Amino acid sequence: MTAAVSVHNATKTFGAFTALNDVSLDIKAGEFIVLLGPSGCGKTTLLSILGGFQSPTRGKVMIGGKDMTSVPPAKRPTTTMFQDYALFPHMKLRDNVGFGLRMRGVARAQRDEKALGFLDLVGLKSSADKKPHELSGGQRQRVALARALAVDPDVLLLDEPLGALDLKLRRQMQDELKAIQKRVGTTFVHVTHDQEEAMAIADRIVVMNQGRIEDFGPPADIYMRPRSVFSAGFMGEVNFIPGQVKSVDAASALVETAVGSIALPITSFTASVLVSSQRVVLCIRPEHFRRAGEADDPVVPLGEAKVTGSAFFGTHYRCHLKPAKAPDLSIVAHMPQSAAVADGQIVPLAVSLADIVALPQSRN
């Protein structure tokens, strides 16, 4: 089963601290949503509000079109998968997975059958008679997933479920989670602070910071067309080049920066209405720099830059550059494996127009 979820103007305060500040969100049925942000950004609070473990100070939560704001967790069509798995240590796996069905009055034989089915889904059918302490972290994780799914929730809430796993296992579990979500079709809302994890599994990512939603969209949009400086920085390495809007016309705007004046199409401005003389920052990902003449699309030359340091990363060289026009600025750029990069080398720098995103300078 599956259901749409919407949050209307949810605010949660703890004393003087505002954990969630007027958040509104619409999630479609069957979507895999990731709430992404640093610790203390309000993502876990939002998840608790969806699960019913906390109630919003103001605002509304709708699940499947019904108002759930003050419905307790047990009565919601949601289940939560906890960060520390929270398996019942004294029960066999089949009883762990069947617990929710037992609470719903399902007979033993029937719930055993269903529990085995869900253990099969996560690849642990043969361990049905084991107890949680006999399992590895990744296996416990799968049992927790099976237990949460066994009651056919409309919405599954996942609270940093992969946080305790090592990197390799985490990547593997991400793929499994995504595959299982596709199979069962349940709406998943997943909390993490790992942007790579978010990109790996999400249909849409909600980037949160200081109790607010900074950005919301498919991973590629969030990465390539971020709508806030925070979102751009959180999703991966990015160069911020400050500038000022000089003139605006219907299709483009001229921005003056330390590395030269750049005429940007209006579509580069993802966040706000353009005003002349506005202060902006240009966001350029390290992999978007080109050597002049290298790219197919129209490029903007940014002048020459001196390599001040470089390191080989396997897929690319990561270089620190100092533009000749703005020696105060330090730019990080990725150069291809084949590039022979040496410190002190002078390289002509350019970037495709379409890869530049211009955002209003952040409030702080």
Added chain:
Amino acid sequence: MRDMMTRIASYAYAGLIYGFIFLPVAVLVLFSFQDGRLPVPPFNGFSLQWYEAVFADRKLMAALGNSFIVAIVSSLIACLLGFLAAYALARYKLPGSALQRGLLIAPMTVSYLIIALGLLTVLNTFGIRLSLWTVGIGHVVINLPLCFAIIYSSMGDHHINIERAARDLSASDIKVMVLVTAPMLMPSILAAFFLSVTFSWDEFIIAFLLSRFDVTLPVEIWSLLRSGLNPKTNAIGSLVFLVSVAVLAVLELTLFGRTKKS
């Protein structure tokens, strides 16, 4: 050389300590097999006659049965009340919870004599007649703090999410407690139960002051002793000791052994 000396000294020290603790018990057990009328040296030879006498003594056997009943029933009640109190204080915000914890543990610091006198006064005031029940009440009073302390200390925060998960899967509060919390805490609940059984089993002052016609074993032994030393008292004493050791052995093997493994 110096190592040798320290080693000898530490062995001697350990020997003295254990001798000090266990010599009286060893002497008691030895003279329970005395072939003669007096449990004092010299040891005249080995005989089981005093054990026969113990098992033939109806009053002693009745007292033994009473002790079992009182120990088990009072320990069950003490564990149940201790568990409920621990659950409430660990999981809910209660007014003055630090004070309440203190009040629950406080009886541990009060002497059994004072507790017995207090209970005697209360029971008199309400016109409740002394019986095994009143002894049991006394033992609940002394064992409840112990059970509470043991169970409360084992209720960690990591259990909270597990209980929350159970609730999220639609378990009612009572089902969470019975199906999740209590089984998770079973090792410490059993430890509390068995310790409480041994304390109740050996307890004399409260049992003496709060019982009348039906008495527990320590009280019966006391009345035997009033008629003078007799190897029969040694025999019954050895049996009491044996039961305590057995309970401790069960505790050690089933609980502490298990926790070491996990």
